[in-house]
Amino acid sequence: MTQTRSDTRTFETADTEKIPAHVWRTAGVVVFGAIMGMLDTSLVNIGLHTIGADLGASLATIQWVASGYLLALGVSLTVCGWLARRVGVTRLWLGALIAFTVTSTACAFAPDAGWLIGLRILQGLAAGLMIPAGQTILGQAAGPQRMGRVMGVVGIAVVGAPAIGPTIGGLMLAHWSWEWLFLINIPFGLVGLALGLRYLPRGGGTATQPLDVLGLVLAGGGVSAVVYGLSEIGVTGSVTSLSVSLPVLLGLAGLAGFLVRALRSTLPLLDVRLFGNRAFSAATTAGFFAGGAMFGVMVLLPLYFQELHGTGLVRTGVNLLGFGLGGVIMLPLGGKLTDRFGGGSVAVLGNLAVAATVLPLAFLPVDANGFLVQSLLFAAGLATAVGAMPLVSAAYAAVRREQLPDATALVNIMQRVGGAVGVALVAVILSRATASGWTPVSGYQLAFAGLAALSVAASAASTVLRSRQRQS
Incomplete structure (x- = not known):
């Protein structure tokens, strides 16, 4: 009942609850880690072909540069909560940031593919600790009544970094060597470390629970x-x-x-009893579907331009800027709406809006008007900002402060698995379309329709969250 009354106060006081300056400073510091983690993935994925050619590795081998990172990230997500209780969440974030920066530097000097894959696994372990630890710091600093607005700042990195990654990566590969895809993390890491040591809260780390x-x-x-x-x-x-x-x-x-x-x-190791909290379980379930749609769209759109329209890396990145810009513009407003009306209500409409902006792409011909395509992508970016992030905010607002380390880990796990489902859905549809002899555009049209369906499922699941919040 205590948490229920807290949730009620969240919506009643959101318009008048001013966010202190120290909370915004904390959010600004944590964003450095979020940008590093999200931007790094898109940069490296863009550069896999170039890296493989330079190191003399086959595509099957060099793919493990990306796969090893993702698998390691999944492992460290499960131990993040235990480490946060053991050493303190700020120390964990700082240590993960240092490890991520050091391994990024080492990746740039890897002598062969085997070394690079091994270092990327270490980098993935660091990222799997840094991302939820940063969200825990933010959640504890913000409190439930300000969660939406503060998490919206981190959301800018989540939506914006993958959208601008192809453009930055294409420009870097056009003028510099692939090593700079990793070296770019060094200034982010150094600035983040300096600011973290100065501004992040200390304390915690008193638990003696064995691993x-x-x-x-x-x-x-x-x-x-x-x-x-x-x-x-x-x-x-x-x-x-x-x-x-x-x-x-x-x-x-x-x-x-x-x-x-x-x-x-x-x-x-992880408090799975949190799923007994109906608001938390509803938010994470909806986040699973929303993550599938979001990650699926981020994978499908570059393929749509490169394979179907034959555009290069840089031009593809430029084409994706509208999607990222829409998300960056809308996220602050989405955070305010979440604090005012609750994440469930915002996510119901937000995910329906994602479906409404993605589904038209399933009916466009290959020579569709470029302005129309860009308008839809911009609108999809706007919708994504009020589809996925309100669910994350709602999940964190539904638990107590001391439960946040486990909550952030579970939310990230559900999102990652949901993202893998979304990407797999895209892969199955495109491969089946090719095997069935359909026209190339038909496969992409069906893939966009499938991702729109995931967004509808996320909206349906969000109605359960909205119901729980209204009961509160």
Whole structure:
């Protein structure tokens, strides 16, 4: 009942609750880590072909530069809450930021593909700690009544960085060597570290709970196996191939084992009992579908321009700027609306708006008017800002302060798995379209329709969250 009254106050006082300057300073510092994590992924993905050619590695080998990073990120997400309680969330964020910066520098000097893959795995481990730790710091500083507006600042990095990544990466590869895709993280890391040491709150880290090694193996291995299996759909084009079904089944078995173990433990590695909080579970479920739509769109749009329209990297990046600009413009307003009306109400309309702006792309011909396409992408960016981020804010506002380390880890896990599902959906549709002899544009049209359906599912799940918040 305590949390319920807190949620009620959130919507009643949002318009008058001023955000202190120290909270904005904290948000500004944490954004450095968020930008590094999100921008790095899009930059490296753009440069995989160039990196493989320079290091003399095959495409199958160099793909592990991206895959290894994602799998490692899944492992460290599961241990983030335990580490935050053990060493303190600020120390964890600072340590992860240092590790991410150091491994980024080392990646630039990797002598061959094997070294680069190994260093990227270490970099992924650091990113999996840095992102939820930063969100925990923000959530604890903001409090539930200001969560939407403050998380909107981090959302700028989540939406904006992947959108501008192809443009920045294309320009860098056109004028510099691929090593600069990693070296660009150094100034971000140094500035973030200096500001973090000065402005982030200290304290915490008093827990003496031992590490549940078996739980880490089950949870971390389970998340990574599921994400890997889903990503293999893009390689095989089939959901029934052994390289897809085996890791997914093993991963689900591992997660089931972890769930049983965590529910029986008084000190679990991750507090899965948070899903007993109906507002939190509704927000994370809706976030799963919204993450699938968002990550799926971010993967499909570059392919749409490069494969269907034959544009180069730089031109593709320019074409995506409207999508990112729409998100950056709308996120601050989306945060205010979330604090005023609740994340459930905003996300219901926001995800419907995502579907309404993505679905028209399923009916456009290959020679569609460029202004019309850009207008739809800009509108989709606006909609995405009020579709995904309000759900994250609602999930964090639904839990107590001391529960935030586990809550941020669980939300990020659900979003990552949902994102893998969205990307897998795109891969299956495009591969099946090719195998069936459809025209290329038909495959992309069906893929856009599939992602619109995910947004509708996210909106439907958000109605449950809205109902819980209205009951509160």
